[in-house]
Amino acid sequence: MNFPFYIGDGTRKRYESPAKLSVSARSQLLKPEYYTADQGLKDACNVALLLGQPLLLTGEPGTGKTQFAYSVAWELGFDPPLKFETKSTSAARDLFYTYDALKRFQDAQSGTVSASFSDYITYQALGLAILRTRNPAEVEQILPSNFPHSGKARSVILIDEIDKAPRDFPNDLLNELEHMYFRIPEFGNKIIEADPALQPILIITSNTEKDLPDAFLRRCIYYDIPFPKHERLAEIIANRLGLHTGSSNPFLQDALNLFYRLRAPQSGLRKKPATAELLGWLLALQTLAGNTANPLTKLDVILPTLSSLVKTAEDQEKAKKLVEQWMLEHKKIIQIG
Structure with a gap:
């Protein structure tokens, strides 16, 4: 991965010239033709x-x-x-x-x-x-x-x-x-x-x-x-991110499953994540996970990206616990399957 991520551990040498950042993938999501x-x-x-x-x-x-x-x-x-x-x-x-x-x-x-x-x-x-x-x-x-x-x-x-x-x-x-x-x-x-x-x-x-x-x-x-239901939201994501495999795409289905878990009243989150935040989160997951087919199988990939989905300190603590619980349930489902 050639993206110049910030390390911030006090050991990295300064770039000789300004780092070259690619055009934000999120900006492409805002193109009106994808609406x-x-x-x-x-x-x-x-x-x-x-x-x-x-x-x-x-x-x-x-x-x-x-x-x-x-x-x-x-x-x-x-x-x-x-x-x-x-x-x-x-x-x-x-x-x-x-x-x-x-x-x-x-x-x-x-x-x-x-x-x-x-x-x-x-x-x-x-x-x-x-x-x-x-x-x-x-x-x-x-x-x-x-x-x-x-x-x-x-x-x-x-x-x-x-x-x-x-x-x-x-x-x-x-x-x-x-x-x-x-x-x-x-x-x-x-x-x-x-x-x-x-x-x-x-x-x-x-x-x-x-x-x-x-x-x-x-x-x-x-x-x-109205806030889109599962099938409608899957259509929006597929159109914006190119995940056109529908229900056969484990990443898309797991992402929606976890997203709706975070939005549920039982989650206790004060500010529910919205569609725009979901799209940004999926882009971050895809980038950080590299070639991983389903980034949502890795807790160390999910947790660093929650800042794009959950926007208050109190909610982030609750969200981390919900994600960890979801991962445990998800692993059990995979083992049973």
């Missing part, structure tokens, strides 16, 4: 596309809500989604644009203020998408001098983790999301509307940390992504 949606998610997406409404997705962290937006954009031939990462301080206007009043004041003080007010505006995800549905000539007066506008186009928008925002955030977006427009008070309250023929595709995710207003929910198509 597989369940039937309910496909149906909800198609209804949202048909009616031109936002698609609101909930579900456990790690069930693929965010990656779904990239899958839709890739499959339908659009550019990657314009992403808005919701913060606890986000205001509705931030979804469309931000205005740097401080920079304009400083430039005015120094005598370098731009003649164009628009040079102090930065358009954000949904603002960009709406602008891109219009001909450049229609909106050139409100575009910064360095704004790239190559022609009319439809965009996919991802509003990620909207439940992190203050409660007023979704309430302040009701009309704008329904009619796809926004105002710029700094330009005399100018209204910019999306061309209906190129209305942006809007996907919103929530981890349900707080309830969303009813008026907001009425304007969305809704789907809760």
Whole structure:
């Protein structure tokens, strides 16, 4: 194995030049072409596309809500989604644009203020998408001098983790999301509307940390992504990692068996591992085990990789005991078999 692992025992000589790390295998898992949606998610997406409404997705962290937006954009031939990462301080206007009043004041003080007010505006995800549905000539007066506008186009928008925002955030977006427009008070309250023929595709995710207003929910198509059951999860793993031997693959079946053991209520883990963590764990196991057909037959391979699956100190202690118990049971099963 040529991977330059860290040893950290005080005896290793320093590399003469920076170690060459290979491209992370995990990054390959995030490619949108590998995404597989369940039937309910496909149906909800198609209804949202048909009616031109936002698609609101909930579900456990790690069930693929965010990656779904990239899958839709890739499959339908659009550019990657314009992403808005919701913060606890986000205001509705931030979804469309931000205005740097401080920079304009400083430039005015120094005598370098731009003649164009628009040079102090930065358009954000949904603002960009709406602008891109219009001909450049229609909106050139409100575009910064360095704004790239190559022609009319439809965009996919991802509003990620909207439940992190203050409660007023979704309430302040009701009309704008329904009619796809926004105002710029700094330009005399100018209204910019999306061309209906190129209305942006809007996907919103929530981890349900707080309830969303009813008026907001009425304007969305809704789907809760369920945590995949054994057969569905095996399909996801096979598609992402190339383990296409299904039930005949001992590594895949043992991994799922142990994974669901860790997720079970009886495990006592405070934070249950998710699908994304499972995929990373399997990659780590495969790398550390070298040519071993089934890394889950070796406790000294499993335990060092638990940090990718279990994320609190208390849970890691519980997980180690569960793994050791699982290994004892597994050996008994092999002996009986």
